[in-house]
Amino acid sequence: MKRRRFCETLAGTGFLLGTGAGATLNRVWAFQNTANLSHVEARYYKKHPDREIECLLCPRICKLGDKERGYCGVRQNDGGTYYTLVYGKACSANIDPIEKKPFFHFLPGTDAFSIATAGCNVNCKFCQNWQISQVRAEQVPHFDLPPVEVAAAAERTGCRSVAYTYTEPTVFFEYMYDSAVEARRKGLKNCVVTAGHIQPEPLQDLLKVVDAVKIDLKAFRQDFYKEYVRGELQPVLESIRMVSRSKVWLEIVYLVIPTLNDAEQDIRSMCRWMAKEIGRDIPLHFTRFQPMYLVKNLPPTPISTLESLRDIAIQEEMHYVYVGNVPGHSAENTYCPRCRSTVIERFGMQVKAVAMNKGACGSCQYPIPGIWA
Amino acid sequence: MNRSKVVVIKGKGVIDPAGDMARTKIVQMLSLGFRNLTGAREAGEGLASLFARGERIGIKINTIGGRKISTRPELSLSLAGLLIKNGQPDKNIVIWDRTNRELRDAGYSLSDSPTALKVFATDTSGAGYETEVFSHRNIGSLFSTIQSNFVTASISLAILKDHGLAGVTAGMKNYFGAIHNPNKYHDSHCDPFIAELFESGPIKDKHRLSILDALVVQYHRGPSFHTQWAERSGTLIFSLDPVAADAVGWRLIEELRSKKGLPSLKEEDREPVYLSTAEKLGLGRVGADSIEVIEDEI
DSSP states (O other), rough: OOOHHHHHHHHHOOOOOTTTTOOOOOOOOOOOOGGSSSOOOOOOEEEEETTTTOOOSTTOOOOEEEOBBOTTEEEEETTEEESSTTTEEEEEEEEEEEGGGTTHHHHHOOEEEEEEEEEOOOTTTTTTTTTSSSSSSGGGGOEEEOOOHHHHHHTTTTTTTEEEEEEOOOGHHHHHHHHHHHHTTTTOEEEEEOOOOHHHHHHHHTTHHHHHHHHEEEOSHHHIIIIIISHHHHHHHHHHHHTTTSEEEEEEEEHHHTSSSHHHHHHHHHHHHHHHHTTTTSOOOEEOOBBBBBOSSOOOOOHHHHHHHHHHHTTTTOSSSESSSOTOGGGGGEEEEEEEEEEEETTTTEEEEEEEEETTEETTOOOOOOOOO | OOOEEEEEETTSBBBOOTTBBOOHHHHHHHHHHHHHHHOOOSSHHHHHHHHTTOOOOOEEEEOOTTTSSOOOOHHHHHHHHHHTTTTTTGGGGGEEEEEEHHHHTOOOOBOOOTSSOEEEEETTTTOBBSSEEEEEEEEEEOHHHHHHHHEEEEEEHHHHHHTTEEEESSSTTTGGBBBBBBBGGGGGOOOOOOOOHHHHHHHHTTTEEEEEEEEEOOOTTTTTOOGGGGEEEEEEEEEEHHHHHHHHHHHHHHHHHHTTTOOTTTTOOOOOTTTHHHHHTOOOOOOGGGGGEEEEEE
């Protein structure tokens, strides 16, 4: 029903293409006409002499000559001016349960109108969406979906929020920001699913127009970030700190990859860092890895590993620790830290029951942090 | 160990005052280059020693810089003409790069005729990229099907340029245009990525020859075109050793920089360190003592 509702909505607005919007994960390696890319001036860059520019959006600080493209593959220097090639050019648009992101303390049981463009500013060897994230703008089918249409489609389909997700929304910052402004005008909320590899200034600006951020913390070691992410850990930790100190809701996801980032000591260190820097109330999700992209030689994460890491986090007194990508696992539920009652019961991406009263435990009235309405 | 041979041909008057290329002169330069490189008396004989009759030959050019600083059509078409004249079927030769727009912007007329010389890019309908990621050391990329499927022998006919990140872009880095995600390989002066990509089977197993288009050399502020730092050098560089060809191209850039009073690439902390990595991987020779340079003029 949801897919039908979605398709009908898009068809009504005239931007459902023949290829089938929303089906991009089963993509075809067809090229799009590069003329269909956007040519909107990017934000957060510095002009230098001789038509060179310096991108200030993410910690990579790409320095680019004329005609060169950033690491992300979707921002280009043309004649000394920096452009985003993906403004309003969605490669994916779907209605998803908010639990898919996952957000467990943000509008549970609601749908999020979820969009992405091509591109990413890191290159995780285990990327689960590499067919759309690790490609250049013209290498993935995309369609016109300007910010005003994003908000309109979200409203029309009964979504409570717009999610910027699937790839890395940092690289389509301008599109995300303007869509968030439009969504707010319609009374919708905005949530961002990101690796957190972004500079402080754009992040600070983004936090003014969004309501929730989920950061994928890939590991708690710089050498892992260098080897498997092609990024830096410290800027991500700084982003986590910054979001936690804002009014925007934050959740952390940690994809557990067997032998690569599942050392118990690392998890303990991470939890202690979280407790000290962002508090024990931030939800922490340990999610299950599936072999993908350039890491196909490892098995899916054993459920026992996820459980044991969750135990460590609970020992370190994190209040809300979840296990993800294991439908039916009891650690999908939210439990009251005081009386241990189940306050939200889930199965996979579905909310089965909610036992809360005005943001508090239905049994003992202990306040459960989050955005609930 | 024998030294790697690199042939440098200078063409007097190959560029006229208006900047146009003399195609006849380019053909003469190519012929002389092949003779000197192979030791053959005739260019055709030299070519025959490099390419078996009937092979599908890819001429990978670099057209990202537009008309002013891309592999020149006069050069690549002359090379294709020489191959055809010496017995290669024209339908088996493709001059190619990443996108048809870039080819057109660089002055090429496109052709994907099954019976004639082909000039087209990876984004041509029916070409495209592989769907399976090719993984080798630090490389994880989709190859252009032109490189992986169509061609059986490859010539890197690259434009020689200064490069802000890599130091120098020439024959080896030219193959960045054979994959879908070159933007992922510009960290650390493109090292070890250029060398490791070249070491990948679809390139290393097919690469036969490097020819550097140094007719006009962007020796500073590359890879984009800047008139004030573009020298009409009128030179072509040939080698069977891809590392040695690029090393000699690097030296030419350093000579021009020195002549113009610019700091060396080392002083600017952007030496093409990938060449040393390539040598360590056994792809060729980089040191001056390991390279025999044969210079000639026409």
